[in-house]
């Protein structure tokens with residue numbers, strides 16, 4: 274596996290329940306340095322959780338009214354003297370102004386809650402910097418991943434995890450215990466060297482979504498341009514017809530299903546490539562190339578974006594008849610038919626095509642919704658592995674097949690009509706079929722008994738050209754073992 278999530282250390286969770294070495298935290302006095310947004314919310318939460326709170330401010334008289342009456346607001350030095358655990362709710366730039374307190378802070382636990390404005394802004398983390406300013410104190414990094422709002426509204430309304438790290442186990446335990454009493458889930462991130470990583474977490478903007486979003490945008494741009502040329506530019510150049518009104522709704526609505534459909538196939542394509550690689554090398558123990566590894570890890574986000582585009586396509590399609598242009602076209606057609614005295618305009622084939630097209634589209638959207646819902650962590654956690662893989666793998670593949678039917682019924686015989694080739698460009702739906710049909714075909718091939726058997730054996734550890742120990746049941750039902758060539 275490449276970097277990403279797997280490169281991170283496993284998170285440790287504390288379980289305080291039943292641990293006799295731990296004294297109850299509630300009732301203990303906790304100090305807070307600073308009287309800003311975070312300090313205020315923290316003080317409220319601590320008071321609500323049963324702690325005594327003493328706030329250290331440079332100007333306690335002015336700030337006292339902002340805190341709950343149960344919290345004592347005093348000068349910084351006074352506050353520090355009254356407690357052993359102090360939350361430093363002050364920006365990094367102002368840490369040096371606390372140096373006058375070094376003597377009274379000596380031997381105490383300082384909790385660094387600070388964040389930066391940029392990822393890897395400073396060479397050393399804020400917590401390490403604080404520790405360097407106060408060498409006689411024990412610094413614990415924590416609580417920076419929760420916002421002032423989460424603190425105030427209670428852990429139930431926001432992220433419950435509080436990531437904690439420190440070089441001192443005892444201090445880390447104390448802070449973890451306080452977090453737990455406050456209703457948060459402390460997560461042990463190890464020693465102080467993890468502080469930088471913890472400080473970067475609140476600054477990340479959807480890291481797992483970057484590649485899928487760029488992929489979706491790239492596909493959207495390509496298909497949009499292609500459809501624009503076919504639906505707007507071509508009639509303008511060839512017939513001097515102004516069809517620019519189609520851009521906001523019609524062109525977008527023909528682009529969205531293309532993106533949704535191709536993205537859905539891109540969820541299953543890396544699995545096909547991975548299986549090809551395993552079949553080719555005859556082993557599952559060979560690392561996939563990094564790009565394939567990354568692709569496999571982003572399948573959930575790609576699938577969710579596919580669902581998003583499909584849902585937008587459904588809404589756009591429902592709104593098509595609301596447009597003025599649609600009404601004018603309907604009236605125009607009706608008038609033309611009246612003038613030509615056409616009575617029967619019913620085309621049986623078209624009626625059936627449309628009925629099937631809509632029905633199949635609704636089923637595909639329904640299945641995509643199911644896939645999206647079951648990929649949510651709270652739902653996914655309630656499913657066992659078999660249920661999850663049935664929904665995501667089997668039903669997902671069925672959704673791809675049904676989407677293909679939807680596309681085929683939409684295109685119908687257009688691929689064989691030469692008028693549909695604008696500037697020699699084939700209808701868009703024929704292009705979108707390429708990747709999904711390759712995936713479907715590959716899946717069918719992998720399900721052929723001879724290939725399926727080989728793939729199954731590889732996934733159970735069999736390797737091409739290697740001798741393995743085997744265990745076979747004998748006729749009497751007992752097991753006998755021996756050495757054989759796995760190639761046989």
Ligand code: NAP
Nearest residue numbers: 307308309310311330331362363364367370387388420421
């Ligand atoms: P803030 O509202 O600006 O409060 C900062 C406080 O620092 C001031 O109220 C001030 O209190 C105190 N301070 C001490 N020395 C200071 C100095 N020399 N100059 C200016 N202020 C000084 O900021 P905040 O939003 O509460 O954030 C405080 C810390 O919490 C930051 O490190 C931030 O990264 C972290 N944090 C905040 C949030 C959040 O949602 N706001 C979330 C996670 C982490 P006195 O005037 O009473 O001394």
